[in-house]
Amino acid sequence: MKKDTVFFMKKALMLAATAEKRGEVPVGAVLVREGRVIGRGGNAPIGSCDPTAHAEIVALRRAGGKTGSYRLNGAEMYVTLEPCMMCYSAMVQARIEKLYYGAADPKNGIFSSGVFGNVKHVFNHRIAVEGGLLAQPASAMLSNFFKTRRGAGAVERDGLENRCGG
Numbered sequence: 001m002k003k004d005t006v007f008f009m010k011k012a013l014m015l016a017a018t019a020e021k022r023g024e025v026p027v028g029a030v031l032v033r034e035g036r037v038i039g040r041g042g043n044a045p046i047g048s049c050d051p052t053a054h055a056e057i058v059a060l061r062r063a064g065g066k067t068g069s070y071r072l073n074g075a076e077m078y079v080t081l082e083p084c085m086m087c088y089s090a091m092v093q094a095r096i097e098k099l100y101y102g103a104a105d106p107k108n109g110i111f112s113s114g115v116f117g118n119v120k121h122v123f124n125h126r127i128a129v130e131g132g133l134l135a136q137p138a139s140a141m142l143s144n145f146f147k148t149r150r151g152a153g154a155v156e157r158d159g160l161e162n163r164c165g166g
Contacts, residue, residue, distance in 0.1 A: 005100055008032055008078040009134045015042040016080045016141055022047055026141045029055035029079040031063045039063025055079060056087035060094055071095050080138040082109030091127055098128040102138030
């Protein structure tokens with residue numbers, strides 16, 4: 001079987017589910033080059049007390065360590081949620097070739113929020129982008145996560161941002 005975009009996005013969805021089990025917002029990312037996974041990550045800012053530990057950043061760090069290079073030319077990023085500006089900027093620095101994302105994020109996503117139109121001129125590298133890949137299951141996972149937390153009163157009581165030990 002040829003490994004295709006759906007195959008890799010399903011791997012990202014599995015990483016999102018793992019992140020959710022750890023109490024993190026369920027976002028997963030897989031970085032692929034020449035048909036092989038070179039980095040993977042799930043959201044981890046709460047557990048690691050690191051605001052930059054988004055799934056994409058975790059995957060980029062692991063890929064850099066595995067390849068021995070901060071340049072990941074020819075790599076494709078598969079992420080379950082549209083990246084924020086920080087994550088997209090990191091992908092530009094890594095020279096990611098193509099980005100596939102699942103659910104749109106109109107509030108914080110670099111494209112849906114309109115931010116990209118205002119900043120695209122500052123980027124010295126262009127990434128091909130395809131949104132909406134397995135968007136329904138990715139969106140449902142996020143909606144269910146926040147619905148459950150609201151139903152349990154967790155958002156009002158302690159919020160996501162207040163769970164980092166320190």
